[in-house]
Amino acid sequence: MARIxxxxxxxxxxxxxxxxxxxxxxxxxxxxxxxxxxxxSAMAGETDRLVGFCREASPLxxxxxxxxxxxxxEQITSGLLAIALQAIDVxxxxxxxxxxxxxxxxxxxxxxxxxxxxxxxEESFAAGAVAVIPGFxxxxxxxRITTLGRGGSDTSAVAVAAAIRAxxxxxxTDVDGVYTTDPRIVPRARKLAKxxxxxxxxxxxxxxxxxxTRSVGLxxxxxxxxxxxxxxxDADAPMADTLPGTMIVGEEEAAFKENGDVERQLIxxxxxxxxxxxxxxxxxxxxxxxxASIFEPLAAxxxxxxxxxxxxxxQSASNGASSTSATDVTFTVPAADLARSIEALNQSxxxxxxxxxxxxxxxxxxxxxxVGMRSHAGVAxxxxxxxxxRGINIQAISTSEIKVxxxxxxxxTELAVRVLHTAYGLDAxxx
Amino acid sequence: MARIxxxxxxxxxxxxxxxxxxxxxxxxxxxxxxxxxxxxSAMAGETDRLVGFCREASPLxxxxxxxxxxxxxEQITSGLLAIALQAIDVxxxxxxxxxxxxxxxxxxxxxxxxxxxxxxxEESFAAGAVAVIPGFxxxxxxxRITTLGRGGSDTSAVAVAAAIRAxxxxxxTDVDGVYTTDPRIVPRARKLAKxxxxxxxxxxxxxxxxxxTRSVGLxxxxxxxxxxxxxxxDADAPMADTLPGTMIVGEEEAAFKENGDVERQLIxxxxxxxxxxxxxxxxxxxxxxxxASIFEPLAAxxxxxxxxxxxxxxQSASNGASSTSATDVTFTVPAADLARSIEALNQSxxxxxxxxxxxxxxxxxxxxxxVGMRSHAGVAxxxxxxxxxRGINIQAISTSEIKVxxxxxxxxTELAVRVLHTAYGLDAxxx
Numbered sequence: 001m002a003r004i005x006x007x008x009x010x011x012x013x014x015x016x017x018x019x020x021x022x023x024x025x026x027x028x029x030x031x032x033x034x035x036x037x038x039x040x041s042a043m044a045g046e047t048d049r050l051v052g053f054c055r056e057a058s059p060l061x062x063x064x065x066x067x068x069x070x071x072x073x074e075q076i077t078s079g080l081l082a083i084a085l086q087a088i089d090v091x092x093x094x095x096x097x098x099x100x101x102x103x104x105x106x107x108x109x110x111x112x113x114x115x116x117x118x119x120x121x122e123e124s125f126a127a128g129a130v131a132v133i134p135g136f137x138x139x140x141x142x143x144r145i146t147t148l149g150r151g152g153s154d155t156s157a158v159a160v161a162a163a164i165r166a167x168x169x170x171x172x173t174d175v176d177g178v179y180t181t182d183p184r185i186v187p188r189a190r191k192l193a194k195x196x197x198x199x200x201x202x203x204x205x206x207x208x209x210x211x212x213t214r215s216v217g218l219x220x221x222x223x224x225x226x227x228x229x230x231x232x233x234d235a236d237a238p239m240a241d242t243l244p245g246t247m248i249v250g251e252e253e254a255a256f257k258e259n260g261d262v263e264r265q266l267i268x269x270x271x272x273x274x275x276x277x278x279x280x281x282x283x284x285x286x287x288x289x290x291x292a293s294i295f296e297p298l299a300a301x302x303x304x305x306x307x308x309x310x311x312x313x314x315q316s317a318s319n320g321a322s323s324t325s326a327t328d329v330t331f332t333v334p335a336a337d338l339a340r341s342i343e344a345l346n347q348s349x350x351x352x353x354x355x356x357x358x359x360x361x362x363x364x365x366x367x368x369x370x371v372g373m374r375s376h377a378g379v380a381x382x383x384x385x386x387x388x389x390r391g392i393n394i395q396a397i398s399t400s401e402i403k404v405x406x407x408x409x410x411x412x413t414e415l416a417v418r419v420l421h422t423a424y425g426l427d428a429x430x431x
Numbered sequence: 432m433a434r435i436x437x438x439x440x441x442x443x444x445x446x447x448x449x450x451x452x453x454x455x456x457x458x459x460x461x462x463x464x465x466x467x468x469x470x471x472s473a474m475a476g477e478t479d480r481l482v483g484f485c486r487e488a489s490p491l492x493x494x495x496x497x498x499x500x501x502x503x504x505e506q507i508t509s510g511l512l513a514i515a516l517q518a519i520d521v522x523x524x525x526x527x528x529x530x531x532x533x534x535x536x537x538x539x540x541x542x543x544x545x546x547x548x549x550x551x552x553e554e555s556f557a558a559g560a561v562a563v564i565p566g567f568x569x570x571x572x573x574x575r576i577t578t579l580g581r582g583g584s585d586t587s588a589v590a591v592a593a594a595i596r597a598x599x600x601x602x603x604t605d606v607d608g609v610y611t612t613d614p615r616i617v618p619r620a621r622k623l624a625k626x627x628x629x630x631x632x633x634x635x636x637x638x639x640x641x642x643x644t645r646s647v648g649l650x651x652x653x654x655x656x657x658x659x660x661x662x663x664x665d666a667d668a669p670m671a672d673t674l675p676g677t678m679i680v681g682e683e684e685a686a687f688k689e690n691g692d693v694e695r696q697l698i699x700x701x702x703x704x705x706x707x708x709x710x711x712x713x714x715x716x717x718x719x720x721x722x723a724s725i726f727e728p729l730a731a732x733x734x735x736x737x738x739x740x741x742x743x744x745x746q747s748a749s750n751g752a753s754s755t756s757a758t759d760v761t762f763t764v765p766a767a768d769l770a771r772s773i774e775a776l777n778q779s780x781x782x783x784x785x786x787x788x789x790x791x792x793x794x795x796x797x798x799x800x801x802v803g804m805r806s807h808a809g810v811a812x813x814x815x816x817x818x819x820x821r822g823i824n825i826q827a828i829s830t831s832e833i834k835v836x837x838x839x840x841x842x843x844t845e846l847a848v849r850v851l852h853t854a855y856g857l858d859a860x861x862x
Contacts, residue, residue: 016487050507056447057511058518065517068510068525072503076481079499080488086496087489094499098529099574143530 042073473504505565
């Protein structure tokens with residue numbers, strides 16, 4: 001017997017027919033003797049509809065009331081799944097965020113989970129019933145409903161799994177696992193049997209949109225084994241624990257060479273992200289405090305700066321006597337924040353003292369990710385050599401312990417991903 | 432300063448534009464210095480949508496989960512109205528059934544309100560804020576959501592008004608008040624300035640569908656002054672307390688002859704109901720216990736019998752020696768329950784010992800209602816004479832203290848209502 005959390009997204013809950021096949025899937029896990037808690041999203045489109053109402057009622061809506069409105073979507077699907085389960089003789093009941101309770105802080109519309117009371121869940125398991133929990137919602141001190149921010153249902157599922165010490169948290173989603181790269185770009189991309197939390201965080205944050213980043217961080221902290229599975233394989237498919245999804249686990253478990261699992265590659269995957277914009281400030285004075293004067297106004301505007309490159313300072317020819325040196329500073333921001341970034345920087349133009357502001361949204365960030373690179377040199381140089389050989393110009397570079405990212409021209413994204421996928425030996429064998 | 436409960440139905444909440452005009456109306460009451468609690472229905476059509484989901488998920492849905500699903504509709508509109516109020520600078524917050532709490536029994540899907548905790552409401556009033564309360568919902572012991580049954584929002588509003596000792600409970604609805612009869616039948620029907628609880632109960636239960644019957648009963652018990660108003664007069668119309676709606680009040684207040692109020696008529700109104708079916712059982716033995724044997728199986732099937740007529744017993748000619756007498760018994764049931772009634776009666780045919788079962792759905796019940804008839808004889812005879820003069824045949828009669836009802840052929844409904852409206856002096860003066 002295992003204790004399992006199953007999470008189903010909005011597409012899986014979109015209409016009673018689909019809710020019925022979710023129920024069938026839950027029944028198979030329960031019938032196998034497992035203790036099951038299910039976390040559900042709202043029906044696809046429902047949250048957008050409710051958010052739209054709030055915005056229409058007032059662009060400056062009160063987040064506390066917004067939470068009352070938008071949490072209704074998951075409340076509805078929880079009740080419906082409980083009914084669908086009962087209809088196929090699976091004892092079930094819904095347990096809303098305030099009923100469990102799932103206690104959060106008071107950051108309405110983007111709350112963080114503090115604790116989950118497991119008494120009601122343990123009672124439900126003891127009675128042999130499936131607990132159906134709406135994702136995305138909780139309750140703040142003062143008994144007010146909160147929501148966790150868009151995509152928060154993944155986080156709810158991982159938090160419930162951590163609270164009840166589940167053996168596994170199965171996330172059923174539109175894709176059937178995590179791939180070495182986007183299969184639409186590289187048809188020979190392979191599905192990963194296992195990936196570490198750290199790798200998943202890098203892959204998610206650079207564009208492999210399978211799981212909400214926050215839920216991966218929580219899973220890592222709480223050591224929750226997360227499995228990503230497709231919700232669209234038919235109900236007669238093998239049980240979840242033998243389904244070929246992707247397990248997201250700790251580094252030690254990932255390193256294990258298991259039955260049938262291929263030996264881990266140096267590089268786990270290659271991600272790309274076209275939603276970045278590049279900004280270059282020219283002739284910035286090369287003085288202490290200048291860099292801070294650039295990034296302070298951006299931080300104040302809540303804009304997330306990603307890659308930063310400062311060129312080597314060069315002497316200003318125009319003013320030889322006082323020997324003022326100047327430099328160019330290049331960095332990237334989310335493309336959606338470009339306009340606000342330009343505004344913030346221009347307002348601080350005096351303080352920063354830059355020459356020109358040049359911006360470019362026709363860029364893409366390509367990242368190679370893998371815990372293996374910690375112990376292997378040469379990952380970055382393979383990347384630069386491979387791209388250079390195809391004439392792809394690198395505009396910026398950034399690295400972390402398990403990732404090397406480069407900024408290139410947007411038009412070269414697919415080519416770069418393809419050649420890197422081959423260079424790192426990630427291509428699946430031809431059938 | 433007055434303390435007022437305002438209740439808005441689904442048509443008033445159907446979409447953000449309408450919610451905005453509800454907010455404007457609430458603002459005017461609050462700006463006049465009143466303490467205001469608002470009770471809201473779900474958007475028109477939303478409850479049907481949610482009920483449809485439950486039925487589709489399982490025709491035998493668990494009412495506890497049904498309540499989780501369908502209560503979401505009012506949760507959504509509560510949050511939205513709070514947002515719309517804040518947008519026009521009216522401090523407001525939603526207070527859900529479980530938050531107040533509105534405590535009910537455990538009759539899920541048709542719960543009854545036990546108590547309403549007023550602490551949160553008093554706090555809200557003290558802070559100068561408008562409380563927005565979802566109608567139709569409460570919470571049962573064990574912290575589970577309940578709903579009050581369809582149309583329950585009227586009852587929620589009256590219960591809240593009783594709990595906070597409101598000066599008035601204003602029910603905004605599709606009609607602009609209670610009329611002496613259906614204005615579609617009698618264009619010269621007059622809107623009543625006042626009507627007593629008892630009259631309203633009779634008018635509602637016989638077809639004047641303005642308020643849920645249960646809410647009127649509760650208002651009578653708790654002495655809540657209820658005002659029925661149109662939600663479709665424009666926002667610049669005079670304030671609610673001067674609007675020409677209909678006040679539903681106790682008999683003493685109704686009898687008062689106020690400024691401009693016309694002196695009360697003997698008869699308050701004339702109602703009609705085409706949703707009845709007539710059943711006649713012929714040659715029923717005229718013995719003790721026979722009547723019980725007819726109505727017991729109907730009661731067991733939860734069928735509400737309305738009018739009952741037992742003809743004078745006549746000697747059975749076929750069996751002169753033993754002198755058995757027999758009688759015909761006629762009664763009415765809701766037309767929707769006719770098939771089940773026939774089934775229940777046929778199953779008890781032996782026990783009852785009737786001859787034939789004759790049924791007819793082409794009947795209508797016409798009722799004249801008025802507390803005035805308590806002290807005035809002749810109301811019934813006026814009715815019979817008036818109908819007789821127009822050749823309308825009376826098939827059954829029933830009376831209560833403040834009502835006389837007759838059953839006639841369905842085709843004569845409009846004619847009967849019209850001639851009675853004139854006979855009792857209810858026609859408005861021609862313009």
